[in-house]
Amino acid sequence: MQTSTEIKEERNIKLIIEYDGTNYHGWQRQPNAISVQQTIEQVLNKITKQRICIIGAGRTDSGVHACGQVANFKTKCSIPIEKVPNALNSILPKDIIIKDAVLAAEEFHARYAAKGKKYSYIINHTKFPSAFRRNLEYHYPQKLDIEGINNAMQIFIGSHDFKGFMSTGGEIRETIRTIFNFDLKQEEERLIFEISGNGFLYNMVRIIIGTLIDVGRRKINISDIQEALIKGDRSKAGKTAPPQGLYLEEVYY
Amino acid sequence: MQTSTEIKEERNIKLIIEYDGTNYHGWQRQPNAISVQQTIEQVLNKITKQRICIIGAGRTDSGVHACGQVANFKTKCSIPIEKVPNALNSILPKDIIIKDAVLAAEEFHARYAAKGKKYSYIINHTKFPSAFRRNLEYHYPQKLDIEGINNAMQIFIGSHDFKGFMSTGGEIRETIRTIFNFDLKQEEERLIFEISGNGFLYNMVRIIIGTLIDVGRRKINISDIQEALIKGDRSKAGKTAPPQGLYLEEVYY
Numbered sequence: 001m002q003t004s005t006e007i008k009e010e011r012n013i014k015l016i017i018e019y020d021g022t023n024y025h026g027w028q029r030q031p032n033a034i035s036v037q038q039t040i041e042q043v044l045n046k047i048t049k050q051r052i053c054i055i056g057a058g059r060t061d062s063g064v065h066a067c068g069q070v071a072n073f074k075t076k077c078s079i080p081i082e083k084v085p086n087a088l089n090s091i092l093p094k095d096i097i098i099k100d101a102v103l104a105a106e107e108f109h110a111r112y113a114a115k116g117k118k119y120s121y122i123i124n125h126t127k128f129p130s131a132f133r134r135n136l137e138y139h140y141p142q143k144l145d146i147e148g149i150n151n152a153m154q155i156f157i158g159s160h161d162f163k164g165f166m167s168t169g170g171e172i173r174e175t176i177r178t179i180f181n182f183d184l185k186q187e188e189e190r191l192i193f194e195i196s197g198n199g200f201l202y203n204m205v206r207i208i209i210g211t212l213i214d215v216g217r218r219k220i221n222i223s224d225i226q227e228a229l230i231k232g233d234r235s236k237a238g239k240t241a242p243p244q245g246l247y248l249e250e251v252y253y
Numbered sequence: 254m255q256t257s258t259e260i261k262e263e264r265n266i267k268l269i270i271e272y273d274g275t276n277y278h279g280w281q282r283q284p285n286a287i288s289v290q291q292t293i294e295q296v297l298n299k300i301t302k303q304r305i306c307i308i309g310a311g312r313t314d315s316g317v318h319a320c321g322q323v324a325n326f327k328t329k330c331s332i333p334i335e336k337v338p339n340a341l342n343s344i345l346p347k348d349i350i351i352k353d354a355v356l357a358a359e360e361f362h363a364r365y366a367a368k369g370k371k372y373s374y375i376i377n378h379t380k381f382p383s384a385f386r387r388n389l390e391y392h393y394p395q396k397l398d399i400e401g402i403n404n405a406m407q408i409f410i411g412s413h414d415f416k417g418f419m420s421t422g423g424e425i426r427e428t429i430r431t432i433f434n435f436d437l438k439q440e441e442e443r444l445i446f447e448i449s450g451n452g453f454l455y456n457m458v459r460i461i462i463g464t465l466i467d468v469g470r471r472k473i474n475i476s477d478i479q480e481a482l483i484k485g486d487r488s489k490a491g492k493t494a495p496p497q498g499l500y501l502e503e504v505y506y
Contacts, residue, residue: 018383018384018385019384020384020385020387065384065385085381089381089382094382094384094387095387096384097381097382097383097384098381099381128271128338128342128350128351128352129347129350130271130350131271131272131273131318131347131348131349131350132273132318134273134348136385
């Protein structure tokens with residue numbers, strides 16, 4: 001009789017993960033700091049009794065959240081696929097939730113197979129920060145020119161060299177990216193930006209948001225943004241907006 | 254010349270307070286545990302250079318939240334009233350926010366003057382708990398008979414003896430209370446209960462919600478509730494729902 005760990009075929013399991021990034025030093029495993037990746041791997045090691053390495057679609061920074069991070073891992077463990085979410089969730093800390101687990105093709109790689117991603121960024125635009133959402137949005141009480149922001153957002157749509165909208169520290173290769181959609185919704189007194197594209201450079205979304213805040217403050221205008229895009233000049237773009245407003249919403253395959 | 258602490262007249266200041274109760278042992282000051290009241294008092298002592306005692310409208314339990322807790326305190330400190338919120342918020346931990354401060358009549362007492370209160374209770378009714386709202390709602394994934402819950406809610410409206418819907422440990426005096434309104438909204442897959450009344454016994458809202466969950470599970474029916482109300486029999490009502498779903502929304506004066 002087979003026990004749960006004796007099955008021979010290796011399965012490739014794809015996870016959809018939600019996490020509150022507040023208490024983690026980002027997604028990626030690293031020495032001397034707790035990451036989301038490592039936290040999930042430790043639980044998988046326990047459940048599968050194997051040493052598991054998971055591959056995440058995107059590396060979120062410290063304090064950045066995810067509603068739809070995707071990761072995959074290979075295992076010979078025979079745990080029924082439909083039981084994977086609850087098995088993990090029952091052991092994981094409450095700020096990481098496995099929302100789904102499915103069997104993926106043998107060659108599926110969460111990072112290389114990704115065709116695009118969608119992020120959101122939330123600004124709380126009220127007088128006082130929220131006691132409840134203090135780590136889940138960026139509190140920015142100053143007046144903003146929303147029409148100006150909306151106009152500036154249109155410039156980012158399409159294919160551009162985003163070298164001017166990248167922090168150093170990323171793996172710098174090709175810096176041309178295509179933005180599919182960029183929307184701004186206002187819910188109560190929150191500004192919710194949603195941006196999707198075929199890929200994003202290191203800190204790219206946060207620099208775009210920081211630039212738009214400066215547009216809203218009338219410190220940066222549309223020609224500055226165009227210059228930053230054409231010349232790749234980081235100094236023409238705005239500050240990097242803080243991490244707690246950013247969410248990895250979805251990964252496209 | 255007067256300095257800020259030399260003013261002679263004592264002012265009565267009314268605060269509107271929002272807090273995430275997760276990290277506090279409730280509102281009320283107590284030995285060997287951190288309360289919201291004590292946390293605010295310590296900041297006020299620092300700002301006013303006096304020993305301040307604040308009076309809260311309601312004593313929320315450990316893990317219970319507030320959007321509109323009201324408190325008052327008397328001080329000879331001359332800090333301009335419009336600067337009070339920011340002065341406190343700049344020192345308070347981020348899970349407590351002073352949303353407003355106004356001058357109140359000398360005799361105003363946040364607790365005795367209260368004519369009623371409104372609470373809300375949030376149930377997350379989806380398959381998985383939210384990583385973001387893990388301390389801000391009660392995750393209850395099982396199927397619930399919403400129509401049954403709505404019908405049972407009507408029974409609580411009006412004046413009743415709520416002795417059967419009270420935990421021991423409160424100051425037991427008169428147990429008749431009047432419920433003004435009791436509504437249930439469904440937003441996405443959350444159930445948001447809103448209940449207002451002239452007063453609430455200890456744990457009364459949480460026991461009513463726990464009872465309604467049992468109605469939704471078809472373990473308690475309307476005649477059980479009527480019996481609990483008429484006989485004051487705590488054993489006929491449901492369990493006390495957990496604290497993290499409960500919010501003190503508003504205090505009426």
